[in-house]
Every structure is written in C-alpha cells, then in structure tokens.
Amino acid sequence: MVQPEGRPAMPELRKDPIHGRWVIISTERGRRPSDFVVENQRSAGGFCPLCEGNEEKTPPEVLAYRNNGTSPNKPGWSLRVVPNKFPALRIEGDLNREGEGIYDKMNGIGAHEVVIETPLHQESLATLPLPAIKDVLWAYRERIVDLRRDVRLRFVLVFKNHGVAAGASLEHSHSQIIALPVIPTRVAEEIEGAKNFFKYKDRCVFCDIIRQELNQKKRVVSENNSFLSIAPFASRFPFETWILPKAHYPSFELMEAHLYEEAAQILSDTLHRMNRVLDQPPYNFIIHSSSFPDTEREYYHWHFEIMPKLTKVAGFEWGTGFYINPTPPEDAAEYMKEAK
Numbered sequence: 001m002v003q004p005e006g007r008p009a010m011p012e013l014r015k016d017p018i019h020g021r022w023v024i025i026s027t028e029r030g031r032r033p034s035d036f037v038v039e040n041q042r043s044a045g046g047f048c049p050l051c052e053g054n055e056e057k058t059p060p061e062v063l064a065y066r067n068n069g070t071s072p073n074k075p076g077w078s079l080r081v082v083p084n085k086f087p088a089l090r091i092e093g094d095l096n097r098e099g100e101g102i103y104d105k106m107n108g109i110g111a112h113e114v115v116i117e118t119p120l121h122q123e124s125l126a127t128l129p130l131p132a133i134k135d136v137l138w139a140y141r142e143r144i145v146d147l148r149r150d151v152r153l154r155f156v157l158v159f160k161n162h163g164v165a166a167g168a169s170l171e172h173s174h175s176q177i178i179a180l181p182v183i184p185t186r187v188a189e190e191i192e193g194a195k196n197f198f199k200y201k202d203r204c205v206f207c208d209i210i211r212q213e214l215n216q217k218k219r220v221v222s223e224n225n226s227f228l229s230i231a232p233f234a235s236r237f238p239f240e241t242w243i244l245p246k247a248h249y250p251s252f253e254l255m256e257a258h259l260y261e262e263a264a265q266i267l268s269d270t271l272h273r274m275n276r277v278l279d280q281p282p283y284n285f286i287i288h289s290s291s292f293p294d295t296e297r298e299y300y301h302w303h304f305e306i307m308p309k310l311t312k313v314a315g316f317e318w319g320t321g322f323y324i325n326p327t328p329p330e331d332a333a334e335y336m337k338e339a340k
C-alpha cells in the first residue's frame with residue numbers, strides 16, 4: 001500500500017548517533033500538524049506572583065535587568081531571576097555524601113532559580129522582541145557563570161516548561177535553572193556517547209551532524225550565520241527540534257558575547273515557526289551543555305532541544321527507553337521550513 005507522498009507503509013527503526021538510542025518512526029501513521037489535538041488550556045487566572053508590582057511575593061532577586069534609578073525587588077525591571085519559592089534543592093549546607101548499605105545518598109545541595117522573562121503577564125518567549133530574548137539568554141549565562149564557581153556543583157540545567165500540558169504551574173513566561181551536585185544520568189549518557197564517538201573518529205559527533213545536515217538539507221528548519229535549527233534524524237517526538245551553534249562550543253555560557261544575539265534570533269525564529277505550524281503548542285526546551293569542571297571540551301557541543309508536547313509518553317517508552325514518533329523528522333522539517 002502506498003501512503004500519501006509516496007511513503008512506504010513500513011515503520012523505520014532509527015538509531016541516534018550520539019546516545020545509541022533507538023526510535024520508531026512510524027511512517028505508516030505519518031501524522032500531520034493538524035492531526036495533533038493540542039491541550040492548550042490556560043491556567044486559572046487570578047493573582048500572579050511573577051507580575052510587575054508583586055515583587056514582594058517572590059524571594060529576593062539574585063539578578064535583575066532594571067531601569068536606572070529603580071531599587072531591587074521593586075517595579076522597574078525587564079527581567080528578574082529569583083530563587084524558587086519551593087526549591088527542589090537548597091544552596092546552604094554541606095553535601096555529606098554517605099552510604100546506607102548499598103544505598104548512596106547526600107544532602108539536597110544545589111540551586112533552583114526562576115528566570116522571569118518579562119514583567120508583562122501576556123507575553124511569551126516567542127512574542128518578546130529580540131533584545132529581550134537575548135537578555136533571557138544572557139541572564140542564563142550570567143547565572144551559570146556564577147553557579148559554576150561553587151565547587152560543590154557539577155551541572156546546571158536550564159529549561160522551560162511552556163503551557164500547562166508541558167508542566168508549567170505558572171502562566172507568566174518564565175524558565176528555570178537547576179544546579180546539581182551530580183551529573184544526571186541522561187546527561188552522562190549523552191556525554192559518554194559523544195566521548196565514544198570522539199575516541200573512535202577523532203571528531204565531535206555534533207559537528208559531524210551539523211556538516212551532514214547542512215549537506216543533505218532534508219531536516220534543516222532554519223539557519224543563520226552561526227546557528228542551525230534541525231529536526232534530528234532520530235527525533236523522539238513529533239516536531240522535536242534542536243538548535244546548535246555551527247562552530248564547536250562545548251558550553252552555553254562560554255561563547256563570545258556577540259553570539260547570544262544570533263542564538264536569540266534563531267530561537268525566536270524556531271519558536272515562531274512551531275507556533276505557526278502547531279497553533280501555539282505547549283512545549284519544553286532544555287539547554288544541553290557541558291558539566292563542570294570542563295573535561296568535555298573536545299567532544300561535547302552545547303545545544304537547545306525543543307519538544308512540543310503533542311504526544312504522551314506511555315508504558316512502551318517507560319519500559320524500553322524506545323520512543324515511537326508518528327511524524328518523520330523530514331516531514332516536520334518541511335512543515336517548519338515553510339512556515340514563516
């Protein structure tokens with residue numbers, strides 16, 4: 001049986017060259033953007049602790065971009081970073097690594113911060129003007145640079161949950177920074193995969209991916225001088241999109257200053273395309289960057305991973321670590337490329 005667009009009715013198993021992770025691209029279902037019912041309910045209205053004027057409802061700011069002459073924790077800001085009011089981890093105390101029989105534990109040392117991206121409740125990252133998006137990225141950078149001075153910490157994760165279905169508990173546009181005293185398993189796997197590739201080929205796997213994607217053009221969503229946005233070959237989720245710097249940069253926070261503007265531009269462009277194609281979907285994005293201290297400089301390559309929340313992760317995925325993706329990344333890239 002021949003499917004629309006001449007695609008064979010045979011699902012394809014694809015292996016990600018970094019993690020060795022398998023996905024099932026279920027081409028026979030070949031779902032189009034309009035096939036996804038996006039749960040996009042807004043959270044209940046009412047009081048918002050992140051809005052301008054409510055500064056006393058958050059813990060005191062650790063960083064803010066403010067108009068001249070305004071005081072900390074008062075109105076007059078364009079961006080604030082505050083500790084999470086209900087932190088998953090706390091910065092005070094000692095690690096106290098210890099074992100209890102075969103079980104290891106340590107104190108929940110770390111940092112959990114909220115980046116309030118705009119004073120205005122109705123804005124979203126995608127609707128912010130470019131200089132404001134650049135400020136958001138710059139704030140991430142400033143916070144990571146500060147946190148990595150703490151020798152107890154090994155890794156900083158920057159992520160964003162946009163929309164209730166993607167796990168956002170507050171509607172006001174914000175992202176989160178979590179600094180950890182250990183390297184998370186998922187991250188360690190990716191680092192290990194990149195390291196193995198490098199050992200074998202003496203090249204960075206991400207640099208190789210960039211080269212091939214620029215050649216083939218089949219999965220390119222957009223690009224500018226310094227960045228490339230792609231639907232990865234072994235996408236786990238429909239419309240999963242990665243943004244990578246074209247040159248080899250291991251750490252998000254260690255790029256030259258001028259590149260954050262271009263990073264903001266391609267992030268904005270990619271989010272606009274995604275909003276156009278999928279009608280403002282809920283989404284998560286994550287910055288994948290090197291751990292501390294930098295031992296991965298040669299083979300790790302920082303990047304954004306953006307995942308619109310269109311499908312649910314269920315038993316098969318939990319049981320196998322395999323993902324089933326009903327939209328081939330070549331199709332996703334095509335839709336995204338055409339949207340403008």
Ligand SMILES: [Zn+2]
Nearest residue numbers: 048051121172
């Ligand atoms: Zn608000």
Ligand SMILES: [Zn+2]
Nearest residue numbers: 204207248301
């Ligand atoms: Zn690289």
